[in-house]
Amino acid sequence: MSKKVLFSLLSVLMVASIILAACGTPAPVATEPPAVATEPPAAATEPPAAATEPPAEATQVEVFSWWTGGGEAAGLEAMGKVFAAEFPNVEFVNAAVAGGAGTNARAVLATRLQAGDPPDSWQGHAGQELIGTYVAGGQIEPLNDMYEAEGWLDVMPETLIPLISDGGNIYSVPVNIHRANVLWYNPGLLTANNIAVPTTIDEWIAAMETLKGAGVQPLALGEQWTKMHLLETVLLGTLGADAYNGLWDGTTDWASPEVTTALNNFVTIVGYANTDSASLSWQDAAQLVVNGDAAFNVMGDWAEGYFRELGKTPKTDYGWAPVPGSVGVFQFLSDSFVLAVGAPHADGAMAWLKIAGSKEGQEAFNPVKGSICARTDCDKTLFGEYLQSAMDDWSTNTVVGSLTHGVVANDSWKSEIDTALGLFIADMNVETFQAALAAACTASGPCK
Ligand code: GAL
Numbered sequence: 001m002s003k004k005v006l007f008s009l010l011s012v013l014m015v016a017s018i019i020l021a022a023c024g025t026p027a028p029v030a031t032e033p034p035a036v037a038t039e040p041p042a043a044a045t046e047p048p049a050a051a052t053e054p055p056a057e058a059t060q061v062e063v064f065s066w067w068t069g070g071g072e073a074a075g076l077e078a079m080g081k082v083f084a085a086e087f088p089n090v091e092f093v094n095a096a097v098a099g100g101a102g103t104n105a106r107a108v109l110a111t112r113l114q115a116g117d118p119p120d121s122w123q124g125h126a127g128q129e130l131i132g133t134y135v136a137g138g139q140i141e142p143l144n145d146m147y148e149a150e151g152w153l154d155v156m157p158e159t160l161i162p163l164i165s166d167g168g169n170i171y172s173v174p175v176n177i178h179r180a181n182v183l184w185y186n187p188g189l190l191t192a193n194n195i196a197v198p199t200t201i202d203e204w205i206a207a208m209e210t211l212k213g214a215g216v217q218p219l220a221l222g223e224q225w226t227k228m229h230l231l232e233t234v235l236l237g238t239l240g241a242d243a244y245n246g247l248w249d250g251t252t253d254w255a256s257p258e259v260t261t262a263l264n265n266f267v268t269i270v271g272y273a274n275t276d277s278a279s280l281s282w283q284d285a286a287q288l289v290v291n292g293d294a295a296f297n298v299m300g301d302w303a304e305g306y307f308r309e310l311g312k313t314p315k316t317d318y319g320w321a322p323v324p325g326s327v328g329v330f331q332f333l334s335d336s337f338v339l340a341v342g343a344p345h346a347d348g349a350m351a352w353l354k355i356a357g358s359k360e361g362q363e364a365f366n367p368v369k370g371s372i373c374a375r376t377d378c379d380k381t382l383f384g385e386y387l388q389s390a391m392d393d394w395s396t397n398t399v400v401g402s403l404t405h406g407v408v409a410n411d412s413w414k415s416e417i418d419t420a421l422g423l424f425i426a427d428m429n430v431e432t433f434q435a436a437l438a439a440a441c442t443a444s445g446p447c448k
Contacts, residue, residue, distance in 0.1 A: 060091035061348030063337070064119035066105035067369075068098040070283055071305020075369030079175070082364045083355045090348045095119050100282040101225040101404060113139055118340035120349035125406025126163040126174055126334035132410030135166045140338040142169035143353065152357050155375045159399065163407070164336060172336035173357040176371035179301045179390055180402040181233045181323040181331035184286065187315065189216055189295045197321045201237050201265050204296075204324040208272040211295050220294035221273035222285035225404060228421055230298045231266055232403040237325025238262035241398045248401070248408040250446035254438040263430045270428075290317045298323055300333070300405070304386045305370025314385050322393075330390075330397035333405035334374060413444035 067076045073096070080092050097105035102123070109122055118139065124130045134140045147153055147170050153161070156174060164172045183204075185197065190207075193214050198204035208218035221227065236244045239258055246252025253259070274294065277285070286303045288294035290312045297303070307318050322329065337356045343349045355361040362373040367383050372391050380388060401407030403414060420436035441447035 058090050058347030058351055060093055061121060061345050061352045062093040062095050062119040063352055064095040064109060064122035066097055066099055066102040068096045070309050071302060071368055071370045074309055075305060075365045078368050079361050079365040082361045083352060086355060087351045090351050103225050118342060120340055120343040120345045121337050121352050123335055124172060124338050126160060126336050127401055127407035128410040129406025130164055130172055131166050134338060135171050139341055140171050141341055142171055143339060144170055146353060150357055155377050157376060160334060160374060172338045173353045174334045174336040174374035175356050175362060176335050176366050176369060176374050177394055178333050178371045179330055180333055180405060181236060181326045182301050183321045183323045184289050184297045184299060184303055185319045186289050186292055186295050187319045188292060198324045199327050201325045205268055212272060217274060217294040218272035218296060220285040220288035220297040221277040222280040222282050223278060224422060226282050226285060227425060228418060229404045233298050233323040234266045234269060235262045236331055237323050238265050241329045241400050245400055254441050255434060260434060263434055267428050267430060301390060302370045305368055320386055328397055330393050330399050331402055332399055333402040333407050413440060416440035416444055
């Protein structure tokens with residue numbers, strides 16, 4: 001990532017820190033200075049035996065995620081193979097619970113953690129999800145020694161370290177970078193209707209109106225979390241990167257006319273979606289586009305992993321562009337794995353984390369998952385055309401964080417937004433929704 005991009009992301013995080021501190025809100029991870037990145041703690045110089053070679057008694061590791069379908073399961077399996085080759089005596093127990101964006105899995109995980117029955121390692125998003133939930137709850141172990149032993153501070157993006165750190169400790173191993181603000185489209189349907197790929201929200205709406213007139217389903221949409229995903233991209237596309245960031249650090253007023261415009265855009269855009277969205281998974285909705293049954297779908301780039309699993313061809317069966325209004329902005333999230341406090345197989349978990357952070361593990365996982373490596377040293381030629389373009393954008397675009405996938409808001413704030421969104425989907429009352437969003441920022445965000 002360019003220095004300029006790093007600086008702008010870090011500046012946003014610092015501003016958030018100042019505001020949150022002033023508001024008396026516990027400072028989130030994103031606000032911690034990345035002290036660990038530059039100054040490893042003294043303990044990191046101790047020989048980190050467990051970090052490199054699991055002792056003979058490591059017999060298994062239970063790995064928890066929600067990667068059960070499409071490119072998700074295939075990616076996990078590919079990394080599992082690297083693990084099996086390196087640690088043939090450690091059984092890999094895949095405890096994935098189905099459901100996009102972890103909606104089901106995270107509920108199961110919460111119950112297990114509450115019952116004192118943690119999986120050895122689970123998937124958590126870098127950012128507020130990790131720090132505001134698992135670190136705040138004392139549920140995961142610091143991994144500083146492992147970072148030191150594996151030399152990861154030299155190969156993980158500097159921007160990511162503050163998002164997985166708290167109080168000078170690093171708490172997870174990021175396996176990838178995903179992009180949230182992707183508009184997937186069916187190239188044949190656009191060409192047949194003389195539609196250029198839209199770059200602004202107005203162009204997008206005009207295109208969907210034309211498609212609707214031609215009897216083509218303009219937009220494919222799925223269950224509720226995919227609507228939050230669409231909402232965050234429409235907020236970004238309407239407000240621009242700075243004002244979008246301001247929503248999360250308290251400098252953009254949720255009650256402002258600009259947010260009203262964004263919510264009205266959302267209503268208009270959702271008006272072009274399939275009416276059975278509530279019963280479709282993200283895969284169902286994305287598939288409508290590659291099958292030629294809908295023109296557009298907004299989804300993170302795990303959709304590309306899924307399209308490839310389906311045997312679809314880039315540029316022919318699907319095209320991609322930033323969500324209209326967000327050209328030049330990369331709305332990111334990062335999947336990362338943690339070590340549970342009280343992990344039943346801590347040695348096995350350390351072995352797994354070692355692979356999750358390794359070049360070999362990430363090069364096996366990411367081209368299939370539809371993400372780019374978190375590591376900065378992966379071989380670009382292993383990746384397809386879309387992911388190569390994502391790598392270019394990640395290193396040159398303005399970077400902002402995702403709401404739906406854990407970067408910018410802690411779990412309680414996100415769940416208030418989700419509740420308000422559920423009501424909004426039912427009544428589409430912008431005024432009530434906007435008031436609820438403003439109240440959520442006051443109750444759980446920086447707008448005190
Ligand atoms: C995200 C996760 C991705 C992908 C997606 C859909 O939250 O970060 O890796 O799995 O959900 O399930």
